[in-house]
Amino acid sequence: MDNIYLYMIIALAILAIADLVVGVSNDAVNFLNSAIGSKAISFKTIMIVASLGVAVGAIFSSGLMEVARKGIFNPGEFMFDEIMIIFMAVMITDILLLDFFNTLGMPTSTTVSIVFELLGAAVAMSFIKIYSDSGSGVFSDVLNYINTDTATKIIIGILLSVVIAFSVGAFVQWLTRLLLSYNFEQKAKWVGALFGGIALTALTYFIFIKGIKGTNYAKSIVDVLYSGSADGILDWANNYFGTAFDSIKELTSHKDYKDALKINTDKGTVGLTLRGFLEVNVLPIIGVSLVVWSLLSYVFVTALKKNIYKLIIIVGTFALALAFAGNDLVNFIGVPIAAWQSFVDFSDPLINTAGLSADQFPMNSLAKKVTTPTFLLVFAGLIMVVTLWFSSKAKSVVKTSLDLSSQSETKERFQPNFLSRGFVRVAMAMSQMTSYILPESWQAKIEKQFEVPVISLARNKSHELPAFDMVRAAVNLMVAAMLISLATSIGIPLSTTYVTFMVAMGTSLADRAWGAESAVYRVAGVINVIGGWFFTAFSAFTAAAIVAYLLKLNLPIMFPLLLVAAFALLLRSYLVHSKKNKEAKAEDSLTKAESSSVQGVIQESATNIANVVKRGNKIYTNAIKGLARQDLALLKKNKKQVVKLSSEIDELRDNIFYFIKNLDESSVGASNFYINILGYLQDMTQSLEYISKVSHKHINNNHKKLKFSQIKELKEVDDKMELLLNDTKTAFDSRSFEKIGVILDEKAQVYNLVKEKIQKQVERTRTEESSPKNTTLYFSLLLETKDLLNATMNLLDEYYNAHDGTVTPATIKTNDAEEDPNLDNESE
Structure with missing residues (x-):
């Protein structure tokens, strides 16, 4: 039986490596967000600086893994076998929970997850001991086993992090922008030097207090x-x-x-x-x-003629990376190391002198301070650095934070809810109240300081614009560092992840990045992330408790079973994430038109039309196929595909404003054509959406299967539609718009076929049909097919009438700045 504990140590070592990977993927947002968002330095430089910070922080990390050993529970109350079960439950839960958040692209706290997993597993084990040992235990006895103060501090830390970090971040950013404006590079040299002195002083103190404190x-x-x-x-x-x-x-x-x-x-x-x-x-x-850094900053700005804000961002990125690795490393390897040291103590005859069995050997030794071997810290640091460079999930977590704080238009991934709408209404009301209080002259001066400069940039290069400027990036780093340092020195348990995220959200609000067009979406995103933090605590506690209970039931069976299940879920998560990434880069995705003439739009939109027709053809066929086979999984997947297609077309419609703004006076016809095309595409997707929805609903509600004759007739219609749509796709793929006339002539055949099937169903209904649901479904499918056919033909007709092969397509003109070949490297 004792051999199983050796296998558990090996498994925990593997889980520690995996936990380092998923943990760094989530926490990378803490120190990468500001540097990547501002594009002050090249991505390669950002990664090098962050890697150095992580490596140094890991090597000089705290040698004492106290949280895992005795911070949450009293180790002397547990036996060796119980401690091993607690540690195994924690690691299995932690890796799955963090990977879940990484897959969603949501930042969460690794400290909160590890604390509540330890708490959940220890509580579960405590209850098992209380009620199995005595048989008459009471609930309050669990307090003898658990250190409840730590959990209370963490919950308080979440609440304080949200309120304090958001408020202070917003106030400091508003004040900074009021003083520096968006034209900060044109301000006097001493202004930048003073700002640099303050920021670098805050970061230096942060490195001392937060970076060195735990070593x-x-x-x-x-x-x-x-x-x-x-x-x-x-x-x-x-x-x-x-x-x-x-x-x-x-x-x-x-x-x-x-x-x-x-x-x-x-x-x-x-x-x-x-x-x-x-x-x-x-x-x-x-x-x-402050004095030294201000003087050095002045020399840096005047004599060396360098950008002080870039230096602040570099130092800040290094400082937060250093603190992350130095203080959060315990969250990833603390539990496996504590388990290993427990196994060493149990196996050592000098400690276990009586040769006690695993269920009789008390773990009092965990209460002692034990230094972690340096080679383990170096190895952990190496894994963290490699993960930082290659983790795609780290990029998705960073992207969530950047999208929510972006100054420019982004694809909003969160939908508004009643809370976000309520917050926005309250904020608007407060803004109106301040407009009545402040004199108009003051309001005008403030507005001038917050005027965002207009940057002329072609839309195909709009992705090169930073999410926010260097001032906001510097404030993000400076304020986060100050708050964490201050909280650490006075004992307030603020979370690093929560502080850095909420400071970024506060500075976004103060910088007016959340405008009328985006506020409800951004606030909804922040609410989702904050809700996820509380979900982390609850789910970590519950899941770890369940896993610990299962392991205690039958360790030899449940240990390999749960371990295999955990790695299977990780593999599935990796495959799903890879699939999503591939879908995001799929050739069938739709692109925005940028041409300024009808003929140009025709050429540019042809690829979109071909992709919509191809995907629509597949959606229609799968709906008929799913009904024929009663394949609920296929119909469910089909519903998701049509929703995705509809959302992409909605994005194109959202781009109409920018498309029209870029047209010259002589190209108004292009806008009319483009609007009509998008309208027909939307009509097509609405028909496909309805067909997909009613098909799924029919099978999902377990209604009677369609008759063989009905399936056969629908398949005939599907074959005709497939032929028509394939011809359409071929014409648009090859830009052979003259073939559209031939396709338009085929409309009558398909249209008459659909009418014929409708008439047959009328006759069946009068004589032999006995299912109202089947009749409703069949008529709905055929009538919506007619609408789909009409929308497709209208689209083709628009192209056929507008296309003129003798005209050379025109495109939007770009100014000299946009044609500058050095523009791509400007951010580097």
Whole structure:
């Protein structure tokens, strides 16, 4: 039986590697968001800087994995076999939960997930012990096993992170923009230097407090405060701190001094640690840093003629990456390392002197401080750096944050809800109230500072525009660093992930990135993300508790079973994510028109028409096929496909405004043609959507199957439609628009066939049909097929009448700046 624990250690090592990958994929948003969004430096430089920060942070990470060992539960209350079950349940749950959020592209806190998984698994094990050992346990006994203070702090941390980070981020960004405006590069040199001094001071202090705090170096002695007799230490402390300590133990366990002081009673010395020095000399350190960094920033701006905002972004990215790796590494490898050290203690005859079995060996040893081997930290850092470079899921999590904070138009992925609409209405009302309070002259000056400069850029290069400018990126990094540093120093449990995300959202609001066109979508996105944070805590607790219970039921069977299930789910998630990425890059996706003439739009839209016809043909055929086979899975998938097609056409319609704005006076006909084409495409998708919906509904409700004669007739119609649509696709693919006339002549054949089938069904209904549902479905399919045919023919007719092969298509003119070949590299 003991061999199973060795297998569990091996499995936990593999899970630790996988957890590092999924964890970094989620937390990368913390330090990549600002640099990538501003495009201040090239992507390669961003990744190099972040990689250095992660590597340094991992190598100098805390050697003490206290959270995993004793932060959540009291290890002495559990036996070795129970501890191993708790750790295995935590790792299986953690990797699946974080991967789930990565797949959704939603940022969440790895700290919250690991804490509540440990809590859930420990609570489940506690209940099993309470009710199996005594048989008469009470609910309150669980408090003997669990440290509830940590969970309470985490919940408070979520709430504080949301409110404080959002509010402070919004206020600082509003104030900064008011002072610097969007033309910040034209401001006086000393203004940029002063801003650089403040920002770099905040980041430096952040590196000291958050980056060094958890490392072993933070416990190094930098000054000896007292050297004398052991008996004199207490007298010295009472005089020095002005407090009456009754014992050395009381002094060393005091929350304010236990990490700041290192007491050696054998030598009779009291040393001030590096952490204590930083906490005691906060104001002098900040004051000196502000002066030094401001002067260096001024030299950087004037003598070297460099952009100070780029330097802030580089330093900020490094600082947040360093802090992430240095403090959050425990979330990924803390549990496996604690399990390994538990196994070593259990297997060591010098510790387990009585040769106790796994269910009798208490884990008091976990309460001791044990240093993590350096080679494990180096190995973990290497995995984190590799993941940072190659994880596609990390990019999707970053994209969510960037889309919600983008200054420009983006594809909104979140739908409005009553909460987002309510928040926006309240914000608008408050904005109107301030307009009544402030004098008009003040309002005019403020508006001028918030005027966004117009950048002339061809729409095919619009993706090169940054999501926001360097000022907002610098404020994001600076404010996040300040808040995390301040909270760490005074003991408020703010989450790094939550702070960085909510600061970015607050600065977006203050920068007016959430306009009337996007506010309800962006606010809905923020609400979804915040809701996901609470879901993380709840699901982590519940899932870990269930897994722990299952493992306790029968460890030899459930351990391999759950492990295989976990890796199977990970593999499935990877395949689904890869499939989505491929679909996003599919050739059949629709593109926006950019031409300024009718003939140009005809040429550009031909590919869209071919793709819609191809996908529509497949959707129609699958609907008939799903009905014939009563294949619910196929019909469900078909519904998703038509919704996707409809949303893409809606996007094209949303682009009409920008399309018309780019036309010159002589090209108004192109807009009329383009609007008509989009209208016919929408009519086609509406018919396909209805056909797909009623087909799915019929089978999903378990109604009677269509008769063989009905299926046969629908297949005849499908064959004719398929032939017609294939000819249409071929004509548009080859740009052979003269063939459209031939296709238009085929309309009558299909139209007459549909009418004939409708008449047959009327006769059947009068004589032999006994199912009202079948009759309704059959008529609905045929009538909607007629509408689909009409919309398709109208589309073809529009093209046939508008096309003129003798005219050379015109395109939108670009100015010299847009034709500059160096424009692509400007952001680098």
